Amino acid sequence: MWRDHDLSALVKGTKVIAFDLDNTLARSKKPMHHDMASRFSTLTRLIDVALITGGRFELAKSQVLDVLEPDADRTRIHVMPTSGTRYFRWRQGRWRCLYSNDLDTADRKSAIASIERHAREQGIWLEHTWGPRIEDRGSQITFSALGQEAPVDAKERWDPDNSKKNRLAKAVGVDLPNLVVRSGGSTSIDVSARGVDKAYAVRRLCCIVGCSVDQVVFIGDRMDPDGNDYPAAIIGTKPILVSGPGDTIQVCNRLIAALSVS
Template identity: 40%
Template structure:
């Protein structure tokens, strides 16, 4: 049976009941994908929180039938806290590809440990230009939160990330600050004027990520293709920000089949459906 045309799924999981989701995925993907790629915050876990026990077990089941990749804006320490340290012992980690800072870094599990495959970093001059632009854009936008928790701008080497309420903000505060992305779209537009030639995308609950031009999740997924040898049309991408301006949207623009989810609970349903399709 021929595989579904690329980009043909593109469903929002919450638009389907669980049974219909299972039927829809199995029908759309008669030849199951070799690799399932995920966004992290808002998709596999709440913002900056570790995987739940249920999600960790679900990923272990998925790793038994497919390669799995996680690509997100956080740096390796955050990936280690949220994902790598949470997976149960039976999980086949040799099939897991972890891609911090929007895919400008790649880690794989070899000889019992996680090791970097590559890392692409900003030089110091470019970093300073970005930090200066952030200060100016935030002042121009006038979005001054009443309270912040920790640093608002984080240098991740290959990515500079702005977190409106600070890196340690509680989930409830993040959820109510910019639920419709309206505030960040204004800041994003200002930054794009100040920093031509850089990629500026919204991610997580309160974040804006800046990477080199052309560096987005589409770029990271192409790097993953090269490193893994798995073709793009053999990948499925799952995320909560698959819309224009969202940092998951480049996966759809690249031509991958995609599933948009609302939250980690819906992601669990999608994973269950994918695993069931293999039985």
């Protein structure tokens, strides 16, 4: 946990601070609060900052990028949605996609069919949802049990121990041996190409920035073995576990203080 770290020592030699999004910077599908946006904006003036999320770019934009303060240095932000299969930078006054690696059509269709079949068999294909259950993100297929637009409170109540998501992910994974299926957000599972996870995103980020993995601080809330932050936490980054945006604000306060005197 973040309280166990000497963040002043940890930040020495760091080249990039990377964040998970949901339940790290903001609650699911919700914009960052002003206090979090202020800290994130301040960090961009001190160091390169990366946003690594399983979600699509449109959510990264509405939850983080659209609420930054005017003096944030957008040129130092690396946006890596869908676990790094897409990469956006601020160029000529707007966010531009510099690469995109999508699944082929057959794999996407197989993933969608498998998810629906197993969700029905396990009794978690609900009759009434808030928006679509399955989203084709091109490079990733995402299943949200309560729908993409479900209220945060309902999402957090649905599977507090992650057992439903983990059971579904395991069953779908058997059908898709050439793909990777993992537990995602509060009610979701994600299907992507094998070898594509947040560790993949961190490695690509290091190639872009020109640094080593151990020069990346990675902050996230799901670093348990079934969590989608786990791959980034075990590859040699400096991982910081938080339990929500409140923790992240306190971590940012300490990082800002350390970077301001380094």
